[in-house]
Amino acid sequence: xxxxxxKTDALSKARSGTLATSRNSIRTPxxxxxxxxxxxxxxxxxxxxxxxxxxxxxxxxxxxMRPGKDVIAGFGxxxxxxxxxxxxxxxxGGFQVFSLEGLNRVSEEGVEFRSxxxxxxxxxxxxxxxxxxxxxxxxxxxxxxECVKYPSPxxxxxxxxELTLRWLKRAASALRDxxxxxxxxxxVQGGTYKDLRKRSxxxxxxxxxxxxxxxxxxxxxxxxxxxxxxxxxxxxxxxEKARYLMGVGTPEDMLEAISNGIDMFDCVLPTRNxxxxxxxxxxxxxxxxxxxFKEDSLPIExxxxxxxCQSYTRGYIRHxxxxxxxxxPILVSTHNLYFYARxxxxxxxxxxxxxxxxxxxxxxxxxxxxxAGKND
Amino acid sequence: xxxxxxKTDALSKARSGTLATSRNSIRTPxxxxxxxxxxxxxxxxxxxxxxxxxxxxxxxxxxxMRPGKDVIAGFGxxxxxxxxxxxxxxxxGGFQVFSLEGLNRVSEEGVEFRSxxxxxxxxxxxxxxxxxxxxxxxxxxxxxxECVKYPSPxxxxxxxxELTLRWLKRAASALRDxxxxxxxxxxVQGGTYKDLRKRSxxxxxxxxxxxxxxxxxxxxxxxxxxxxxxxxxxxxxxxEKARYLMGVGTPEDMLEAISNGIDMFDCVLPTRNxxxxxxxxxxxxxxxxxxxFKEDSLPIExxxxxxxCQSYTRGYIRHxxxxxxxxxPILVSTHNLYFYARxxxxxxxxxxxxxxxxxxxxxxxxxxxxxAGKND
Numbered sequence: 001x002x003x004x005x006x007k008t009d010a011l012s013k014a015r016s017g018t019l020a021t022s023r024n025s026i027r028t029p030x031x032x033x034x035x036x037x038x039x040x041x042x043x044x045x046x047x048x049x050x051x052x053x054x055x056x057x058x059x060x061x062x063x064x065m066r067p068g069k070d071v072i073a074g075f076g077x078x079x080x081x082x083x084x085x086x087x088x089x090x091x092x093g094g095f096q097v098f099s100l101e102g103l104n105r106v107s108e109e110g111v112e113f114r115s116x117x118x119x120x121x122x123x124x125x126x127x128x129x130x131x132x133x134x135x136x137x138x139x140x141x142x143x144x145x146e147c148v149k150y151p152s153p154x155x156x157x158x159x160x161x162e163l164t165l166r167w168l169k170r171a172a173s174a175l176r177d178x179x180x181x182x183x184x185x186x187x188v189q190g191g192t193y194k195d196l197r198k199r200s201x202x203x204x205x206x207x208x209x210x211x212x213x214x215x216x217x218x219x220x221x222x223x224x225x226x227x228x229x230x231x232x233x234x235x236x237x238x239x240e241k242a243r244y245l246m247g248v249g250t251p252e253d254m255l256e257a258i259s260n261g262i263d264m265f266d267c268v269l270p271t272r273n274x275x276x277x278x279x280x281x282x283x284x285x286x287x288x289x290x291x292x293f294k295e296d297s298l299p300i301e302x303x304x305x306x307x308x309c310q311s312y313t314r315g316y317i318r319h320x321x322x323x324x325x326x327x328x329p330i331l332v333s334t335h336n337l338y339f340y341a342r343x344x345x346x347x348x349x350x351x352x353x354x355x356x357x358x359x360x361x362x363x364x365x366x367x368x369x370x371x372a373g374k375n376d
Numbered sequence: 377x378x379x380x381x382x383k384t385d386a387l388s389k390a391r392s393g394t395l396a397t398s399r400n401s402i403r404t405p406x407x408x409x410x411x412x413x414x415x416x417x418x419x420x421x422x423x424x425x426x427x428x429x430x431x432x433x434x435x436x437x438x439x440x441m442r443p444g445k446d447v448i449a450g451f452g453x454x455x456x457x458x459x460x461x462x463x464x465x466x467x468x469g470g471f472q473v474f475s476l477e478g479l480n481r482v483s484e485e486g487v488e489f490r491s492x493x494x495x496x497x498x499x500x501x502x503x504x505x506x507x508x509x510x511x512x513x514x515x516x517x518x519x520x521x522e523c524v525k526y527p528s529p530x531x532x533x534x535x536x537x538e539l540t541l542r543w544l545k546r547a548a549s550a551l552r553d554x555x556x557x558x559x560x561x562x563x564v565q566g567g568t569y570k571d572l573r574k575r576s577x578x579x580x581x582x583x584x585x586x587x588x589x590x591x592x593x594x595x596x597x598x599x600x601x602x603x604x605x606x607x608x609x610x611x612x613x614x615x616e617k618a619r620y621l622m623g624v625g626t627p628e629d630m631l632e633a634i635s636n637g638i639d640m641f642d643c644v645l646p647t648r649n650x651x652x653x654x655x656x657x658x659x660x661x662x663x664x665x666x667x668x669f670k671e672d673s674l675p676i677e678x679x680x681x682x683x684x685c686q687s688y689t690r691g692y693i694r695h696x697x698x699x700x701x702x703x704x705p706i707l708v709s710t711h712n713l714y715f716y717a718r719x720x721x722x723x724x725x726x727x728x729x730x731x732x733x734x735x736x737x738x739x740x741x742x743x744x745x746x747x748a749g750k751n752d
Contacts, residue, residue: 037695037699038692038696039703042703042706043703044687044703045687046683046687067670067691067695067698071695074671074691075671075689075692081692081695083687083688294443295447295451297450297451311420311421311459312459313457313459315447316414316458319442320413320414320415322443323442325417326417326702327420330418330420
């Protein structure tokens with residue numbers, strides 16, 4: 001993997017660049033739709049490619065559970081299995097395993113846990129999680145890390161920072177004997193403690209990883225803290241490497257993060273909210289189940305070029321959502337992913353034209369005016 | 377609407393033809409995917425058009441309930457509402473209303489029933505059901521009919537035949553003052569009683585309708601009876617008018633019906649079974665949830681040109697189905713509708729090349745050999 005920065009904004013830390021994997025070349029900032037179980041919910045690969053998505057993120061823990069590493073390896077890896085020609089990042093599943101409260105036991109060696117599906121016992125180590133992602137053919141791998149909840153006491157967060165670092169070293173070592181493999185990122189932890197974030201960022205950076213992820217964010221902390229911590233942490237990471245803010249986020253949080261020098265995002269919002277009928281637009285979110293839209297013959301967002309807005313009205317989509325037709329979730333999710341992809345594209349363009357700050361300001365004002373209008 | 381027969385098979389009663397509505401020209405025999413609530417479950421309009429579907433059937437009862445006649449009329453009718461450029465037939469909803477056991481009360485005037493959604497009282501008459509379908513902009517309308525269960529005593533079936541005829545006359549009268557409207561078919565009832573089918577067919581035909589539907593079939597009777605009754609009834613209908621076998625069916629039942637002179641079909645099987653993971657193929661049905669397919673890297677049917685078979689394997693689709701991902705139902709339903717559309721296309725071609733009987737025989741043998749193979 002090769003990351004190159006093309007242009008940096010004069011008034012902020014925003015940058016545009018290119019992430020070249022062995023599969024394709026991805027323009028950054030980039031948003032990766034979430035394909036947890038090897039599928040973006042409701043969106044087939046050809047529709048994804050059609051709306052300009054060139055990278056998704058899947059989850060090693062979920063795929064390990066179902067259908068299993070060997071099954072996917074038998075298909076030549078996740079790309080062949082999913083029928084997806086773009087790039088694939090994989091999360092290690094650390095976050096999932098550590099979410100299994102009462103079902104996991106952490107030791108220096110790794111983490112023992114019980115499957116959320118059948119209760120079977122499993123053991124993840126930094127080494128076998130890397131093996132798993134190599135077998136999946138992941139283009140960008142995430143190491144096993146200890147992700148703590150928000151809020152957590154300082155001692156716990158400090159221990160997690162140190163364990164995550166030791167595990168990262170073991171993950172990197174495990175890769176040395178592997179001929180072909182994707183990039184391995186380091187994950188910075190440290191919760192909301194700036195000095196721990198600093199220690200984690202500096203020590204992780206000293207390992208000269210392919211890129212850096214900000215972990216332990218978007219775990220329930222208020223938006224201002226998320227923004228402050230990610231801005232602070234991004235500054236501590238090497239300029240020339242890709243920076244990935246895990247699990248973020250809303251359009252505003254992403255624009256703020258871009259201005260702080262973040263290059264990559266992933267989040268379930270566009271698809272999860274889409275399934276519930278919430279559409280993202282430049283003028284704020286629309287809850288399409290609302291009776292306001294019953295006779296509305298406008299597309300979700302007038303002027304939007306997505307397949308849903310090209311062919312369908314708010315009134316029809318409301319009917320689908322309220323009738324329990326799966327075409328409703330499909331159409332709203334498609335629109336939302338298109339909206340996210342265009343937001344990244346517009347941000348890149350604004351950075352390259354040297355107008356990112358005014359673009360960001362106008363975007364926020366439009367959102368605010370749309371939201372205020374709805375409350376008239 | 378204009379129906380023209382292009383070619384008739386020498387060895388059977390099969391015919392190929394063209395059904396020209398004000399929207400488009402549809403080659404027959406034709407299968408209409410079911411869009412009960414103004415959506416083919418899991419398949420967007422562009423995908424439908426892409427796999428060669430040019431006509432769907434929706435349901436006046438369901439649309440009357442949700443979102444309501446006026447809402448759809450406000451969108452310029454069902455075509456505008458659904459974003460569908462092809463033709464649309466609409467069932468009257470008689471079948472649904474008569475299925476609401478204990479919730480309906482039939483009189484000469486019409487049928488009073490309670491909504492399956494909110495329990496509200498409604499009254500359907502032959503006239504208002506036609507009005508409803510005119511407001512929907514239906515290209516082919518079905519009149520309100522009395523559809524009896526199988527088995528039913530002769531007296532009940534006879535009454536239903538007579539009421540259906542009187543209602544058809546009223547439906548046809550109601551249309552006389554309407555400037556623009558789609559075709560209105562007559563529905564032949566008579567259950568499994570041949571003499572009642574004869575009376576119903578002859579008296580319905582004497583009203584010179586735009587086409588004729590065989591109703592009260594596929595309501596639970598054995599396949600042999602379905603086949604015998606539809607063959608017997610089709611023979612009694614005018615040669616030059618389109619014949620539609622309602623709610624049928626399996627690939628074999630459709631081929632049999634085509635050989636008996638049926639031109640149109642609709643059925644929930646390809647989408648309902650598709651959602652449950654059952655795929656139709658030339659070699660028999662595959663239950664894709666089966667563990668046999670776990671590592672299977674073949675497409676659903678090798679050689680199939682559908683979007684699902686172009687990009688995805690049985691193993692991947694099995695994973696989606698077993699993981700509760702809606703992409704599983706989407707991909708299998710897409711394949712099944714493509715299979716049904718191709719079956720109609722192949723039948724037409726065989727009729728036009730004068731080889732329908734051998735085509736039908738080979739199709740059945742291939743199915744049988746495939747099914748036998750699975751039991752080896």
